Amino acid sequence: xxxxxxxxxxxxxxxxxxxxxxxxxxxxxxxxxxxxxxxxxxxxxxxxxxxxxxxxxxxxxxxxxxxxxxxxxxxxxxxxxxxxxxxxxxxxxxxxxxxxxxxxxxxxxxxxxxxxxxxxxxxxxxxxxxxxxxxxxxxxxxxxxxxxxxxxxxxxxxxxxxxxxxxxxxxxxxxxxxxxxxxxx
Ligand SMILES: CC(C)(COP(=O)(O)OP(=O)(O)OC[C@H]1O[C@@H](n2cnc3c(N)ncnc32)[C@H](O)[C@@H]1OP(=O)(O)O)[C@@H](O)C(=O)NCCC(=O)NCCS
Numbered sequence: 001x002x003x004x005x006x007x008x009x010x011x012x013x014x015x016x017x018x019x020x021x022x023x024x025x026x027x028x029x030x031x032x033x034x035x036x037x038x039x040x041x042x043x044x045x046x047x048x049x050x051x052x053x054x055x056x057x058x059x060x061x062x063x064x065x066x067x068x069x070x071x072x073x074x075x076x077x078x079x080x081x082x083x084x085x086x087x088x089x090x091x092x093x094x095x096x097x098x099x100x101x102x103x104x105x106x107x108x109x110x111x112x113x114x115x116x117x118x119x120x121x122x123x124x125x126x127x128x129x130x131x132x133x134x135x136x137x138x139x140x141x142x143x144x145x146x147x148x149x150x151x152x153x154x155x156x157x158x159x160x161x162x163x164x165x166x167x168x169x170x171x172x173x174x175x176x177x178x179x180x181x182x183x184x185x
Pocket of ligand 1: 037038039041042102103104105108109110111112113114115116137138139142143144145147148
């Protein structure tokens with residue numbers, strides 16, 4: 001059995017990962033959700049109106065009523081603002097596997113921040129919640145995301161050919177990375 005704990009606060013050297021709050025809408029919209037470059041390889045966005053961000057936030061906050069909802073806002077200690085998100089997108093309770101997704105404000109790219117966030121979240125999901133395997137996938141041309149997965153200790157597993165569509169309608173191949181631990185049961 002997984003031991004769900006909900007989106008508890010996780011602190012790292014430079015970040016605080018915490019639950020989203022309704023008042024985060026302005027920073028979320030401004031810092032990443034409205035940025036076409038951040039959303040280039042994502043299945044959603046960019047948000048053209050802050051109302052869309054507010055609706056998304058309300059949905060996330062409602063999900064916090066369930067202790068198997070993992071959706072963190074990434075707060076930069078130095079910037080003193082929220083700069084991105086990291087979340088469990090898909091969870092299979094029976095198999096004890098899940099998939100993670102993340103995004104970060106462009107102003108904070110290439111400082112090792114998402115690697116720091118991903119490492120902390122992987123540790124939490126594997127050793128505190130009890131997932132056996134955690135996976136993440138990226139569009140093969142989104143090389144930076146693959147680097148984050150590698151640096152966080154995940155291993156390349158496979159390519160899923162034509163696994164989704166890009167914004168421009170073209171089919172995209174996804175690289176899948178995994179990390180796991182021994183199941184004692
Ligand atoms: C992908 C993303 C999360 C990376 O976050 P980050 O905090 O900048 O990542 P890190 O700084 O920890 O590591 C980035 C690595 O990618 C490398 N990198 C950055 N841009 C690159 C590029 N265009 N090609 C190759 N490598 C690149 C960096 O050099 C770094 O590797 P290094 O430490 O070996 O030098 C961030 O760019 C982002 O949010 N992008 C938009 C949303 C997104 O794509 N999410 C993932 C969907 S699968």
